[in-house]
Amino acid sequence: MTDSDKNTSKNVTVLIDLHYLPSVAYFREVAEADHIILEAHETFQKQTFRNRCEILTSNGRESLIVPIVHGGEGYIKDVKIDYSQRWFQIHDRSIRSAYGKSPFFEFYMDEISTVLLKKHTYLWDLNLELLTLCLEKLTFKKKLSESNSYIKAQEIPDYYKDLREKILPHQHSSERQNGSPRYQQVFGNEFVTNLSIIDLLFCAVLDSPELLQ
Numbered sequence: 001m002t003d004s005d006k007n008t009s010k011n012v013t014v015l016i017d018l019h020y021l022p023s024v025a026y027f028r029e030v031a032e033a034d035h036i037i038l039e040a041h042e043t044f045q046k047q048t049f050r051n052r053c054e055i056l057t058s059n060g061r062e063s064l065i066v067p068i069v070h071g072g073e074g075y076i077k078d079v080k081i082d083y084s085q086r087w088f089q090i091h092d093r094s095i096r097s098a099y100g101k102s103p104f105f106e107f108y109m110d111e112i113s114t115v116l117l118k119k120h121t122y123l124w125d126l127n128l129e130l131l132t133l134c135l136e137k138l139t140f141k142k143k144l145s146e147s148n149s150y151i152k153a154q155e156i157p158d159y160y161k162d163l164r165e166k167i168l169p170h171q172h173s174s175e176r177q178n179g180s181p182r183y184q185q186v187f188g189n190e191f192v193t194n195l196s197i198i199d200l201l202f203c204a205v206l207d208s209p210e211l212l213q
Helices: 024-030 087-099 105-116 123-137 197-211
Strands: 013-016 035-038 052-057 060-065 143-146 160-162
Touching: 013 024, 024 197, 052 087, 052 197, 060 087, 087 105, 087 197, 105 123, 105 197, 123 143, 123 197
Parallel strands: 013 035, 013 160, 035 143
Antiparallel strands: 052 060
16 A cells, blocks of 8 residues: 555545446445446456356347456466457447447447557556547546555555455346446347446436436
8 A cells, every 4th residue: 555545545546357348336435436447457267247248139138248268367567468369350340330329329339449449468558548538438537546466455545445356247126236227228028137347338427416426
């Protein structure tokens, strides 16, 4: 813990893992924070949002997964993206197909597409650029930093909110989703929870300050 962290004890500091195009639930949590600390000293965990997000298509919920290089299950910042698969084109095409008719699609898709097509070597760099872009589009002015070392749960300062491993796939009916914001989605009559923030950006960004409280 640094001196600057101690001086922010009256503010809300969130310690959280870095996800790929994080969910609406993720942004509801960081909306309350003054300082977001990304856990940079964890090991990569499979079957999490670190390399996947979920969008809503005409066929329902669909996972978009960023493939990683085999053996890349070490520290999160060392995980490389596997470009033997043309996943970035699939993701770009899937997002365009799912949200092309949404009201705010034209305002955000080009910038998201630009990031996807950059071919970042490391998953961390891709996720960080997308997170920064989404925070900007939501007009969230947050202090964003990386952890200096791994802090065990029992050593977390009282003024930290530890959200590591708290936002996971398949939480669609969990307590975390109670009170999820409702807005008009592109497909279906029943609201689908726990989707990527791009679902809200494309469909209801003007209402995001109220929806993410």
